[in-house]
Amino acid sequence: MTTMFEKIEYCLKYKNDIVFKFNIEQKSIKMINESLLPISLQNKPISYDLVKKFCSDRILMLNREYCKEILTACGVDDQTDVNICIVCKGLSFRDNYWISRTRSKEKWENVNLYQNEFSLSISRIALTGNMSEATIDNTIGDKIFTGELTSKGTRAKCYLRSNEKLYMVKNETRAEIMSEVITYYIAQALGIGCSKYEIRRVFDKECSVCEVLTSEDRELVPCRDVLSYYNTNVMAYDGDCYRTFMRLDPLNFIKMQILDYVTLNVDRNRDNFGLLVSHGKIIGLYPLFDHDSCFKGKSTDGKYFPTGLTFAQTLQLLKTEYEMYYAQLCNEIKRFRRMMKHKDFVEKIFLKCKTEEEYEGMIKRIAKL
Numbered sequence: 001m002t003t004m005f006e007k008i009e010y011c012l013k014y015k016n017d018i019v020f021k022f023n024i025e026q027k028s029i030k031m032i033n034e035s036l037l038p039i040s041l042q043n044k045p046i047s048y049d050l051v052k053k054f055c056s057d058r059i060l061m062l063n064r065e066y067c068k069e070i071l072t073a074c075g076v077d078d079q080t081d082v083n084i085c086i087v088c089k090g091l092s093f094r095d096n097y098w099i100s101r102t103r104s105k106e107k108w109e110n111v112n113l114y115q116n117e118f119s120l121s122i123s124r125i126a127l128t129g130n131m132s133e134a135t136i137d138n139t140i141g142d143k144i145f146t147g148e149l150t151s152k153g154t155r156a157k158c159y160l161r162s163n164e165k166l167y168m169v170k171n172e173t174r175a176e177i178m179s180e181v182i183t184y185y186i187a188q189a190l191g192i193g194c195s196k197y198e199i200r201r202v203f204d205k206e207c208s209v210c211e212v213l214t215s216e217d218r219e220l221v222p223c224r225d226v227l228s229y230y231n232t233n234v235m236a237y238d239g240d241c242y243r244t245f246m247r248l249d250p251l252n253f254i255k256m257q258i259l260d261y262v263t264l265n266v267d268r269n270r271d272n273f274g275l276l277v278s279h280g281k282i283i284g285l286y287p288l289f290d291h292d293s294c295f296k297g298k299s300t301d302g303k304y305f306p307t308g309l310t311f312a313q314t315l316q317l318l319k320t321e322y323e324m325y326y327a328q329l330c331n332e333i334k335r336f337r338r339m340m341k342h343k344d345f346v347e348k349i350f351l352k353c354k355t356e357e358e359y360e361g362m363i364k365r366i367a368k369l
Helices: 049-058 067-073 081-087 120-128 174-190 223-229 240-248 250-263 311-320 323-328 330-341 343-348 356-366
Strands: 009-014 017-023 028-031 097-101 157-162 165-171 197-202 205-211 219-222 274-278 281-285
Touching: 049 081, 049 223, 067 120, 120 157, 120 165, 120 205, 174 197, 174 205, 174 250, 174 330, 219 223, 223 240, 223 274, 240 250, 240 281, 250 281, 250 311, 250 323, 250 356, 311 323, 323 330, 330 343, 330 356
Parallel strands: none
Antiparallel strands: 009 017, 009 097, 017 028, 157 165, 165 205, 197 205, 219 274, 274 281
16 A cells, blocks of 8 residues: 555656655655765765755756746646656756656656657747647656756757757857857867857747757766865865866866857856766766857956956966966967968858957967967
């Protein structure tokens, strides 16, 4: 016989392995496999607070555009963090963690967003906010799923599947979309992995579109989670989190900061970069993404999140305190300078996205590398 408490017992799983069980009525938790805890929950006391933290870090931001419409479409009445996560099973395009009822016989193979159908209706609502013509799915968390309840950021965006590939679509201004597009080519010239963006009309909206680079074998651990591991919210050049990235993938981490300096990216926040994990092993820096705020910075005196210093001070830091690694990039930086001045790059790529004034400003910054 199933008791009332058993009905409200859930478990956090990594694929088909149980990490811990929890009861939302009793506010209790039972650890099953501590070695499988997400990085963000490690180094913390075992308590129900782990459940609340996992859910609060995972769900969409309540100031996200069309948040109210998304929650309504998903049938979410109780808008507490834990309940929102339970409704969508915590499914995300970030990693392989999810939430299920303790007694459920569901398998990861039958629920994950990579292999299974997710709601096109809710994707449309997430991007447009238009609920008038949409067919609302009343089976969210049962037979049809969505990744829209666990997508970070404040802009209108959605996930779509096309030709067996997954894409993230974001409604932005044309200038922002062009920043997304051109930054990919700049990153390519610098030799760092980066999402490739295109401009397309989706649901009658002008959007940036990029392929989702995560999969069951490629997970993203955002910087936010690494900060949580060290029990801090501050990413500073002399802190544990910054040193961890420098230890795990120093050359690419430096390249990321060079790219942000060159493009004056004012939004490399704790959710906009992270680590790539495959089969439980950290591979290095995750391919860069979300560059709509590039070329918005007014000068190199602007503050840069990953160091807490200005862009100019960050560049000086890399040249001095990390001189050995910076020196290893010397030849790549010389090649990068040449490529950025190449006529084909300037005329056929950059000036189709940005202005001559923005190009000249970028070249002046590159000259100081």
